[in-house]
Amino acid sequence: MPVTLRRAPDLTVRGIGKSYSGVSVLRDVDLDIPSGEVHSLVGENGAGKSTLLKILGGAVRADQGSIAVDGRPVTVHTPRDAIRAGVGLISQEGALVPARTVLENVFLGRWANSWGFARRGSDRAVFDELIELTGFDVDPRERVGRLSIGVQQQVEILRALARGTRVLAMDEPTAVLSEHEKDNLLALIRRLAAAGTTVLLVSHFLDEVLSVSTRVTVLRDGNLVLTDDAARLTPRTLVEHMVGRQIDVLYPQPVPVADDAPVRLSASALSRGPVQGVDLEVRAGEILGIAGLVGSGRSETLRLLFGADRLAAGEVRIDGQPLSSLSPRTAMAAGMALVPESRKEQGLVMSRSVRENVALASLSARRRGPFVEGGSERSAVREVSDAVDIRAAKPDAAIQTLSGGNQQKALFAKWLLRKPSVLLIDEPTRGVDVAAKSQIHRMIVDLAADGMAVVVVSSEIEELLELSHRAIVLRHGRVVGEFPRGTPRERVIAAAFGDEEPTATPGRAAGRTGPATAPGAPPDATVPPSAAAKENA
Ligand SMILES: Nc1ncnc2c1ncn2[C@@H]1O[C@H](COP(=O)(O)OP(=O)(O)OP(=O)(O)O)[C@@H](O)[C@H]1O
Numbered sequence: 001m002p003v004t005l006r007r008a009p010d011l012t013v014r015g016i017g018k019s020y021s022g023v024s025v026l027r028d029v030d031l032d033i034p035s036g037e038v039h040s041l042v043g044e045n046g047a048g049k050s051t052l053l054k055i056l057g058g059a060v061r062a063d064q065g066s067i068a069v070d071g072r073p074v075t076v077h078t079p080r081d082a083i084r085a086g087v088g089l090i091s092q093e094g095a096l097v098p099a100r101t102v103l104e105n106v107f108l109g110r111w112a113n114s115w116g117f118a119r120r121g122s123d124r125a126v127f128d129e130l131i132e133l134t135g136f137d138v139d140p141r142e143r144v145g146r147l148s149i150g151v152q153q154q155v156e157i158l159r160a161l162a163r164g165t166r167v168l169a170m171d172e173p174t175a176v177l178s179e180h181e182k183d184n185l186l187a188l189i190r191r192l193a194a195a196g197t198t199v200l201l202v203s204h205f206l207d208e209v210l211s212v213s214t215r216v217t218v219l220r221d222g223n224l225v226l227t228d229d230a231a232r233l234t235p236r237t238l239v240e241h242m243v244g245r246q247i248d249v250l251y252p253q254p255v256p257v258a259d260d261a262p263v264r265l266s267a268s269a270l271s272r273g274p275v276q277g278v279d280l281e282v283r284a285g286e287i288l289g290i291a292g293l294v295g296s297g298r299s300e301t302l303r304l305l306f307g308a309d310r311l312a313a314g315e316v317r318i319d320g321q322p323l324s325s326l327s328p329r330t331a332m333a334a335g336m337a338l339v340p341e342s343r344k345e346q347g348l349v350m351s352r353s354v355r356e357n358v359a360l361a362s363l364s365a366r367r368r369g370p371f372v373e374g375g376s377e378r379s380a381v382r383e384v385s386d387a388v389d390i391r392a393a394k395p396d397a398a399i400q401t402l403s404g405g406n407q408q409k410a411l412f413a414k415w416l417l418r419k420p421s422v423l424l425i426d427e428p429t430r431g432v433d434v435a436a437k438s439q440i441h442r443m444i445v446d447l448a449a450d451g452m453a454v455v456v457v458s459s460e461i462e463e464l465l466e467l468s469h470r471a472i473v474l475r476h477g478r479v480v481g482e483f484p485r486g487t488p489r490e491r492v493i494a495a496a497f498g499d500e501e502p503t504a505t506p507g508r509a510a511g512r513t514g515p516a517t518a519p520g521a522p523p524d525a526t527v528p529p530s531a532a533a534k535e536n537a
Pocket of ligand 1: 020404406
């Protein structure tokens with residue numbers, strides 16, 4: 001059924017097409033987006049969503065088609081063209097200069113145009129105005145390289161607004177955010193749209209898409225298959241259009257841990273930087289979730305367990321044996337693997353092929369003298385890549401040519417190939433589509449059922465609580481609570497904010513991990529429980 005537009009289209013896209021090496025990734029895409037509309041693009045990994053956004057942002061040049069803003073045709077061949085046309089792209093890759101400060105990044109290049117903020121006063125005054133508008137809490141003097149991914153994204157949004165962006169194209173902006181930050185960003189998107197900014201949003205979170213969007217477009221294999229009012233759609237109908245068939249996306253149940261299962265991984269008093277005396281214990285077959293706000297020390301805890309950052313104090317033990325001089329090398333030799341948060345900075349070599357990347361962490365294990373066993377490597381890589389369903393044009397394709405979600409799957413495959421006994425995973429399904437996500441969930445549950453000890457960090461509280469046997473909550477680098485599977489998410493969120501009694505389970509780790517025994521526990525860790533999660537405040 002045709003959708004009637006209430007206002008003149010602000011952004012018009014006609015017949016956009018794009019091919020790479022003869023492979024068509026976008027075909028004849030049309031969009032008409034009125035000013036002030038939040039319009040979401042959804043689709044499976046590799047459907048062409050990022051490519052469409054990159055074309056609008058001038059990062060990729062379309063082969064066919066045209067773009068008009070406010071009815072005026074615009075040529076967008078470079079990011080500078082896009083900025084001039086009023087289009088700002090917040091991409092998955094990020095585009096900040098890590099060595100520069102927040103303020104320098106926001107005003108980098110002084111792109112401001114006639115409708116921008118940047119000519120109305122000093123940089124600092126404009127920055128303060130933008131902070132007021134967005135409600136972000138960002139120190140303008142901090143170096144960007146020292147900020148979490150979530151805060152870096154806020155800097156990108158500030159920069160786009162400083163440049164006078166009227167069409168804000170955001171590629172999976174909430175993938176890097178905690179629940180509370182997601183809510184804040186969605187509220188900001190609504191405010192910007194109400195003030196007349198057109199927002200084009202790519203997201204794999206279908207509930208979020210339906211709650212924030214006016215209309216939604218579904219792409220499948222580079223084709224536009226549907227544009228419709230969000231109010232007429234459900235997550236289920238969206239998935240059907242995305243995948244082309246009905247699928248169930250229920251969480252698999254973790255298999256109960258055997259009573260006599262040995263403790264595979266344990267750590268005591270882990271400390272460094274934001275992490276302050278974390279104790280934890282994971283048994284063979286157990287999935288332990290780590291929840292907390294961004295900056296609570298979740299990822300840092302995983303990095304300390306793996307030796308990626310040197311411990312200032314504390315001890316890590318595998319099967320009861322302390323790991324002396326902990327480093328990634330000793331951790332890997334002891335059977336640990338870490339699937340990191342950032343595929344670009346910590347996990348994948350972008351110029352290398354999928355096969356090389358997946359094989360990378362296992363090369364030394366498979367080397368015989370100076371030779372790599374080519375045949376067996378190839379078949380092992382193929383097996384694990386098939387298991388996580390990596391969709392690449394060919395195995396020798398450079399990893400940078402894969403869609404974001406397929407890169408994430410390659411990162412996962414790389415570590416699975418090592419067959420670790422302890423798997424540490426930071427944001428296992430970031431950027432992964434709904435269908436692939438349930439495959440990865442299934443895989444994590446199966447790996448644990450086979451005896452692996454798994455530690456998962458996820459900003460998606462539902463994922464964390466459904467997948468894990470129990471979850472610990474970090475706040476300011478300390479364990480402030482432990483919750484069994486099935487705990488209402490509000491209680492876990494309240495603990496992350498400091499609004500919940502410290503420990504909900506009188507279980508094995510309760511006394512150990514609660515603030516009562518944690519060294520130097522903060523005084524506010526024992527505040528009485530509050531019925532209302534802060535999130536709802
Ligand atoms: N530089 C490139 N060279 C070759 N192929 C590419 C390149 N960039 C993207 N592709 C291919 O284009 C297709 C669409 O990719 P795109 O990144 O737009 O997908 P997406 O829908 O954003 O996926 P995701 O949800 O995983 O981010 C994919 O098959 C991808 O492999």
